[in-house]
Amino acid sequence: MTSGADSEDRRNFLRIAVIGGIAVITGGVGAASAFVPPKPGESVGAGPQPLVPMLKLGALAKDKPLRLHISLSARDGWRLRTREQLVYVVRVGDGEDAAAFKALNPVCSHAGCTIDYHEKDSQFVCPCHGAEFKTDGTKTKGPAPRDMDPLEAKIADHKGQPWLFVAWQDFVIGTEARTPRGSA
Ligand code: FES
Structure with a gap:
């Protein structure tokens, strides 16, 4: 006979397995590769995550932002919440090192809308204001009080080749100063 605790453990295992399956299916550009279920209270996606192979960035022209998605997960009690987060990557210099690229958080510092890229004008525009x-x-x-927020980026090996890793960070909105959320 199965106890209530056993059933709950099984349900949690199945939930994690399904979410893990989704992570694998959406793997490739923008998704974390190795899914490791986090412990309670632990966040996945807080540190640098593999975002895109450098092979793909090598051909990227300057000032042509690329829309990519990073997979973020965090445990809320027994529930594992995952979300795909848009990140822009733009080449700002020559070369193939991390300094030649900038990763940008698309959240507008005015009121939190998602900033669009307008290719015909070669600029980012916030659709809200x-x-x-x-x-x-x-x-x-304006009215955004500051530049778009940059994200920490580095190059590291992943799946046997160099990838650009990006660390997602939320920032406080409505202020000229750039303050990481959760740091206050
Ligand atoms: S939310 Fe972007 S300008 Fe207002």
């Missing part, structure tokens, strides 16, 4: 930014994230028009 019209803030504008250059392709490197520099603000050219």
Whole structure:
């Protein structure tokens, strides 16, 4: 006979297995590769996550932002919450090192809308109140109080080849100063 605790453990295992399966299915560009169920209270996606193979970035022209998605997970009690988060990557220099690329958080610092990239104007535009930014994230028009927020990026081996890793970070909105959320 199965106890209530056993049933709950089994349900949790199945939930994790299903979410793990989704992580594998969506693997490739923008998804974390190795799914390791986090312990209670632990976040997955807080550190640098593999975002895109450098092979793909090598051909990226300057000032042509790429839309990519990073997979973030966090445990909330027994529930594992996952989300796909948009990240922009733009080449800002020559070369193939991390300094030649900038990863940008798409959340507008004015009121939190997701900033779009307008290819015909070669600029980022916030759809909510019209803030504008250059392709490197520099603000050219308000009401956003600051430039787009950069994300920490580095290059490391992944699946036998170099990838750009990006660490997702939420920031406080509505302020000129850039303050990571959770740091106050
Ligand atoms: S939320 Fe972006 S300009 Fe207001």
